[in-house]
Amino acid sequence: MSEVRIVAPRGDLFGQRIREQWTEQLGRRLDILLAGCAHDEQLVLERIETRVTGVDVELPAIRTIMESRHDLAAWALGDMRSVPMPPRSFDVIRLTFLLERIEHAELVLDRMLQALRPGGLILLRMRDRSSAYGWCDRVTPRWLRRLVWRRVVAEGTPGPLPAVYEPVTSRDGMHAFCLTRGLMITDDETATTGPAMGRIGSAAVALVDKLTRGRLPSAHDEVTMVIRKPQNHFARLI
Template sequence: MSEVRSVALRGDFFGQRVREHCAGQPMRRLDVLVAGCAHDEPLVVEHMETRATGADEDHPAVRRVLEERADLVTWSLGDLRCVPLPPRAFDVIQLSFLLERVRHAELVFDRLLQSLRPGGLVLLRVRDRKSAYGLLDRISPSWLRRLLWRPLVRPGTPGPLPAVYEPLASSDGLHAFCLSRGLMITDDERNTSGPARSGRIGTAAVALMSSLTSGRFPASHDEITMVIRKPQHHFARLI
């Protein structure tokens, strides 16, 4: 149950990291890939031309949103393991609430990384499968998710989208993935933004799930937020 959130609502945290990235090198334009483009608006950096491209799974709810957007130069929908993405074409990837809802998540992430230039940034947001919210989301039957979707989210939010939650959608999974590929995690935070937390019923359900699991799936957060850097050195050619 992912909710639309602009990057700006992260307290400009992502924007700060991108400005620092741009300040260290001469750039005429910032090329951004918005992966999971049904959710985030493209990042905007002051005094920098931004060219944003979208990519997402071909889902009816996602397609409806994209057909109404004008902030993407182009976008592609389909199997993200093979969607056409030019290699080393982007300075930044905004990867927003995508990894928890796709199958073969590691292959998808690898595919996206191939399109990132050496030294580029991944601005990652993902629902944590090891949170009480993530557990509740992935064990809820599809009919219940459809029934509760509209009362729990902002009007116009696309969904409900699939809830797959492979191991990569967790802190341990992401750290292991980055370590095996030579990626540097520069920031790692936990936040709360799931739509089920916006009302009494959702909050109570998340708290109950945490209690039933004796806190192994905590209610303290539902979102993992990371900034990941692709290395500049020769190993970057392998990913």
């Protein structure tokens, strides 16, 4: 069992939603799945008993990170279509910058929904495919991304990781996905946190914004959502 008992900053959206979920379940232990541990942070919670499992794709840089983490009760690496995610096993699933770097993203999301208990939460953070940053990230050749990476990120940051960006990895794409699955989006926020958003990166995305007349905006590159699975499987919003 992994138990996290450290003080959470009250401004943390995900931490707040996890505390609310714990209260709704009358203090029962929360089973949490962390998907995308390469860019994940240790859960910061307050007096909440948890059992935390991690999953991610099989890459050397990610394996090194997983082997060094002590907050996980279990972890697995591999194809996200087949890594262990037993049905109705988790109260909360947190996805951190995972969907934009994997193929078959909708299939993986459906697997996670099956692994989520009724009333459970998906805490999603991803790069927006429809932003100027997302466009630059997915069209930049891999060799150039490798060349630039170490100059724009802090030492020890894993990457550059694959940039797939399927249609669901956009704000509109995720809204459409949730509508067809009967899911409720309770929080929807945007921010600018891209690792390449220094002076050169900011100039590049600003140029893309200008050339596309705002169709690919530079005002944000990250989408954060809290998504709730209904208690009743047949409760759908049409």
